[in-house]
Amino acid sequence: MSFPLDRLALQLDWNLLRTFMVIVQERSITGAAHRLNVSQPSVSSALRRLEERLDHRLIERGGGQTFLVTRAGEAVYREVLEIYGGVVRLNDLTADGGRALSGTVVVHRSSHLEMDDITPVLEEFRRQHPEVTLAIRSTPCHEVAQALQQRASTVGFCTRVDPTIHRLRAQPLKRQEFGVFCGPNHPLFRETEIDPAELAASDVVGYEEDSMAGALSALTVWRVRHGIGDRLIAAATGIVDLSELIESGSAIGCIARGHAIRYGARLWQIPVHVPPPLVDVFSLVDVERHMTPVETEFLIHLANAGIVDLPRPRSAV
Known part of the structure; x- marks a missing residue:
């Protein structure tokens, strides 16, 4: 016989969690439907099914533009981000055991930034670790922080920092x-x-x-x-x-x-x-994220170059 939490882990559809994550980030059902390329009723149905499965109200819906994430919804959202980041980084978890460092490091940058001071540091890391792949993605500025919140990026470079996102550590770089x-x-x-x-x-x-x-x-x-x-x-x-x-x-x-x-x-x-x-230019690092070995080495490399403020290990917090 399985415990209730075991049954939840076995029966919960990951797509429901992913849909909820996007709903919170877009702050609307309509925006989530557009981003996921599905119908609005499909998103509403997924949210309703997740709430029924967890037996908690996650979003308070009201008239007009009212949109409020409940305390339970905020807790679920934080856990979903952890799950999403773990899924994204599964391919990188084998970079250990004395073998050459390998895996993928994802860097998000504001598409309007000039990166001449940063790119040589990235390239030097790749030369030192030829089995590592650098994935550099140019996005609008606000999506840099969003990628870090989703655990989809190791480090970000942008021109604006949201001070309300406390988990992201910003280091000012050369203006x-x-x-x-x-x-x-x-x-x-x-x-x-x-x-x-x-x-x-x-x-x-x-x-x-x-x-x-x-x-x-x-x-x-x-x-x-x-x-x-x-x-x-x-x-x-x-x-x-x-x-x-x-x-x-x-x-x-x-x-x-x-x-x-x-x-x-x-x-x-x-x-x-x-x-x-x-x-202004900033580097961003998620101080609460579990880093893979390749990500840890990458951040140490950037910190030695003065580009990021290295987050402390969880055990040291």
Whole structure:
């Protein structure tokens, strides 16, 4: 005869837990359905079945935009994150026993970041451990923290940190200096003396996260404050796409100076006589996550390079 908890482990459908995890992260049934590519009734049914199986109300549904995770729901969500991370990392748990370090290390980075200071450190780790695979994923800034919460990433690099997520430890890195650039089709290309009125009237291309509430809102505030650019005509998700929009189009845009240098004469930094915008950069590590051997070695490597604040082992907490 099995105990009740044994029966729960044997009978509970993992898909119900995964659906619940996405519901909490999206803060809505509709958003979860869109992300999972299933119908809204399917998501609602999965939530109802999970609540019935656990005999607890996990989400309080109300009219309009009301959405509240109950205390029981918060506890279940924390456990689901642990389970999800364990499933994701099953392939890496064999990297022990004196064999060469192997497995996969997943790195999430904000797609608008210039990584020239970080990439050589990552590549050095891969050279030291040739059987390790680095998976580097570019995402919107908020998804970096989300990937860490899901135990789907070892380390993240982003430009904004949510202070309410206490399990994520942020280390400030070197701030990135941005500049205003244009391509050959813009009238200010190669001009050393600029007409402020012409600069102010220029169309702008930017990042989707340039909005006032976005991760790069500092760029928008800086442009508006100094009267640089007029109408936003296009928005890109990544640094390469934005650079190509500037290079091939007739609009101006703000990108990291370190990245723009590689375009050489194809991009021109417009001489703006005000202090350049600086964007904060952080590394993120989940201090509560159980690390695989390869992840532990990877974080030690990054910590030795001053890139992450190494989390203490659970036994030391």
